[in-house]
Amino acid sequence: MNHYTDVLKKYAVFSGRARRQEYWMFTLFQVAIAIVLMILDGVLGTYPLLVGLYFLGTFVPSLAVTVRRLHDLGKSGAWYFIAFVPFIGGIWLLVLTATAGQTQPNEYGPDPKAYAA
Template identity: 60%
Template structure:
């Protein structure tokens, strides 16, 4: 839940880097909330289909900017510009390509978007333990 709230607090922050954990925890929590809202809508509006999806639509509209921001920061963490987000609009393979890009590991060293957030608490010159997943 703290990862989700951290993304919402950085509502429109498109600069910097986002770890895989931050991105995927936000995505997981967003999906869970949408499913719960869909369930509430289904229970309250058995015959009214537009009302069924209204709660989920309002939620997705409210979280579209934080979702875009965390995706751009995730791409920054892999060393790519946020413009790579638009690869998702390529038919058939674009969404898969963006999915793979969000799965890639962070650049271990600092890049043009900032230092690696995975190692932010380490002392300068300290070497991370091999296989450290953070």
């Protein structure tokens, strides 16, 4: 839960770098919360109200952590738009977010793993 709250604390921080662990733990919590809210929406008959409001409220931090994750690879945040390329774009972004970051400092900041050690 720590990585999830860290990302929310950096609500609109698009600068710096994010480790794979920070990105994927945030994503895991996003999916888990979305599943719970979908079930709750189904029980209450309000689908997709709760899950829609949740995703609307967490869109900016989700975008920010993705941009910081791309920065960890030495890539511009504009690479996020690769996801909009039909068929292969989403897969390409998935591969990028799963790729190990640069171990040396880059133009976006020092290696975030260096701080964790």
